[in-house]
Amino acid sequence: MHVLRCILLSCFVVTTTNGFVSPVQQQNAPMSRHNNNGAITVGSPGMKLKSILSPDVITKSNPQEATTTTTSKRRSTVVLHDDTEFVKPNRDNRKYRSIRLWNNLECLLISASESDVEAAAVNVKAGHMDDPVGRPGLAHFHEHMLFLGTEKYPSEQEYETFLNQHGGSSNAYTDMEDTNYYFSLTPSPQEEEQEQSISTSTNSSTLSGGEALHGGLDRLAQFFISPSFDPNCVDREMRAVDSEYRNSFTSDSWRNFQLLKSSASPLHPFSKFGCGNYETLTQGGKIINTTHSDNIGSLPVEDLKEFWKTHYQTYNLRLSVAGRSSLDDLQQAVEQTFGNLSYSEGKSKEEEKIHDQLSDDKYKNIFSSMSPYPDTPPAFGREQLGNLRYVVPLVEARTLKIYFATPSMNDPVLKESRPMRVVSHLLGHEAPGSLHAVLNELGYLTSLSSGVGVGTSDFSLFSLNLGLTPKGMKEKEFVLDLVFQWVALTRNMLESNSQLREELHEEMNHMSEMNFKFRENGDLTDFCSRAAELMFDYPTYSELLSVSVKAGPYDPVV
DSSP, rough: OOOHOOOEEEEEEOOOTTSOOOOOOOOOOEEEEOOOOSSSEEEOOOOOOSSSOOOEEEOOSSSSSSOOOOOOOGGOOOEEEEEEGEEEETTTOOOEEEEOOSSSOEEEEOOOOOOOOOEEEEESSSOGGGOTTOOOTTHHHHHHHHHHHHHSOSSHHHHHHHHTTTOOOOEEEEEOOOOEEEEHHHHHHHHHHHHHHTTTTTTTTTSSSHHHHHHEEEEEEEEHHHEEBOOHHHHHHHHHHHHHHHGGGOOOOHHHHHHHHSSSSSTSGGOOSSOOOHHHHTTTTSSSSOOTOOEEEOOHHHHHHHHHHHHOGGGEEEEEEEEEHHHHHHHHHHHHHHGSOOOOOOOOHHHHHHHHHTTSSTTTTTSSOSSSTTTTOOOOOGGSSOOOOOOOSSSOOOOEEEEEEEEEETSSHEEEEEEHHHHHHHHOOSSOOOOHHHHHHHHHHEEEEEEEEOOOOSOEEEEEEEOOOOOHHTTTTHHHHHHHHHHHHHHHHHHHHHHHHHHHHHHHHHHHHHHHOOOOOOOHHHHHHHHHHHHHHOGGGTTTTTTTOOOSOOOSSS
């Protein structure tokens, strides 16, 4: 089994002087989130227009594509997938549609007529791994600045105030390769009556999608049309970022994630200091004001504008919108707001990688050096692997965490067959004779979990996490020896028995299909945020609801 055979080991053991250990954070760490009053909280690691289109002009041209006819070719909207094409759980009565606006922005629409909230999210395929070398933390700081006014809505509090008035809130986070903005609001009963009235009206000048949702979309869209980047707000917001950075000192998960990043090759963007602080954002200076002669360093205003110009283009954005209105009305609302973004064309780093790999032998590049960062060494190469590290935590804990460097799970072949599900299932199994059972019988174990802990478009880290008792911590070398024996046993068993591999794959698939079939709808705001991000990974949007839980056919080569 190639994934297991080619695995590289990187072991991080974190312990204290009195034998306690802290867990190393296993998920990607978003940098910050804004609450609904504009304050910053620490993450683990904010016009009415005339209708352009009438809903009755949509014509389906074929099963995969439909074009919305307009009086202007510039305003044409393509329907990529209609509701009948979406693979949905049995209990999902929502309606879905994916579209591409004239400006090349792709969007997922969700009509949830029984929902008591409406929501929207925009995902930008750029994060702190895209920070310029001289401005660590710029992507995170850039996220902060977009909330502080736009040309159309110059007031710093306009976005949050509007959402608060409609029982809503906003949030955002900066991850390694993504930045995500989202909001939710509660339409009033009067709006519901108005929407029902609008749906029977032929007046094309009325707002679509509900006044509250339309207003939220318009304000969010301005982030991507004309942000102000007011220099008068820059210093204050840099200090807010600096405060967030200092507050993170008391978070073990944040500290351990920084340890993991600093363990990577310093030449790889994964090692970048994503949070940023006042020193890194000013390039080591002290800024008194924009013109003071005693200034040291520089303000990042021009870098902010360049970052926005480079990454905040429609081809590099994905939008998801959910509301109680019909799909046609939601589409109109998006066209009236996000349709005002400028046209751009190109491919995100992830799309470029997928295109390059699919253009050649599909297995050739899984373990090759092909990467969105071709001019950098691997994040975890020979020099970074096989190391043992100890950490003194702030909160009492005893954890042994082992990382294995693996290919990116976004690779088209691995994404299709998802072999790490089987590996994770076996390593974490609790049957008699398993690693979990043996350690538990010895009184060494409190918990065991495994799975892909860190994932990027360039690589991933598969982690095996063991919570240990005080007795187990004293025998951590013995525990580590048992872990590697179990890994070797699992690998040999999978390599020598192709039929077993296929049976396990099919069993996992069957379980996933059953879970998906009877899955209930979750929080609509969280769904919008997650869906906007997944749209980059799974361009066949009609399968967007199922791809995160279902795998393709068994692939004996992988």
